[in-house]
Amino acid sequence: MNGPWVEKYRPKTLDDVVGQRHIIEHLENYVEEESMPNLMFTGPAGVGKTTTALALVKTILGEYWRQNFLELNASDARGIETVRTNIKNFCRLKPVGAPFRIVFLDEVDNMTKDAQHALRREMEMYTKTASFILSCNYSSKIIDPIQSRCAIFRFAPIKGQDIAKRLEYISEQENIDYDESAIEIIVYFAEGDMRKALNLLQAASSGEGKITEDKIYNVVSKARPKDINDMITKALTCDFMGARDLLRETMVLQGTSGEDMVNQIYQDVTKRAMEGNMDNEVYIDLIEAIADSDFRIREGANPRIQLEALLTKFL
Incomplete structure (x- = not known):
């Protein structure tokens, strides 16, 4: 298979990035101007934050991108020493054959607060020689001084x-x-x-x-949407034993986990409400029950018992 397809088919240029056209258009303007501010890419996993950052770096720095690019994963190097040594030593050097140097910090929301404050200082000192691209899942975990120094782009789930x-x-x-x-x-x-x-x-x-x-x-290893739909329909029509049998078959015979079952039940119920097949009051009550079951399962309660109890709420 020649390795993971995620890497084999990773887009090399901005034009190849799937979705996120509203963001790509802004980044293409930076390429044309050969300058860019500090950037922050935020959004859920798997929506192209790292891919977009690498494509931007290769495009804007050209053939010398390796010499002028530093990539760090903040999940591994998350302490203040990383900022004070690796990033500082990289930023103090002049760019080679490129307009500026770029530091890419992935999963920066895992950095400690002290490291983030040290990073803010480096971003302030080396504005003439380096730009920063920060990537995170939750921008709320980034301190305000860093956010105010970045142009923030919010990546949405891909259509x-x-x-x-x-x-x-x-x-x-x-x-x-x-x-x-x-x-x-x-x-x-x-x-x-x-x-x-x-x-x-x-x-x-x-x-x-x-x-x-x-x-x-x-x-x-997840339940078929049709099985989830049939189970909820049976529960809503007061056929508890039929719904329980479907639940048992899905969890025991198909091996679906309790957390996955809760998520799929939530998706099905939400779809019914959005299509107008469920009253708003009923939907609100069911969401509360689903949230309660999800919390109990994550805290270690027996998934089968909690999901059967959830089905009784549908009755």
Whole structure:
């Protein structure tokens, strides 16, 4: 398979980045001007923050991008010493064959507060020689002095149609046969996460034959949306025993975890409310019950018991 497809098909230029067109347009302006402010990319996992940052660096720095680029993962190097040594030593040097140097800090929301304050100082001192690109899942964990020094771009989950188009392209490149319904299932379970979608596609493509719905379900180990829908319908129509049997079959025979079941029940209930198939008052009560079950399961309670108790709320 020539390694993970996530890396093999990682976009090399800004034009190749999937989705996020509103952000790419601003970054292309920075490339044309050959200058950029400090940037902060924030958003959920798998939506292209790191990919966009690397594509921007290669485009704006040109052939000398390796000499003028420093990448650090703040999950590993999260202390104040990293800022005072690695980043400081890099920023104090003049750029080579490029307008400026770039420091890319990934998962910066995992840095300690002291390290963030030290980083703020470095960003202030080396404005003439270096620019910073910070990437994080939660911008609320970044101190205000850093946020005020950055242009903040918020990455949204990638749209389903964009993910499907990319999966179809990669399948053609790898000469893999697939069912359209299988691609739709991958998009459903990816929830806007391109990395998750590619990993599911690669896992399902191992072995012989075309990629089908059954292959996707075997890989993802989650309940079929139809089973969740039938279970909720039975519970809402006061058929508790039928709903409980479906719950048992899904959890025991298909091996779906309690947390995944709660998330899929939430998705189904929300879909019903958005389509006008459920009263708002009923929806609000059910969301409260689902949240309570989710908390109890995460705290260590028995998932089967909690989910059966949740089904009684639907009655």
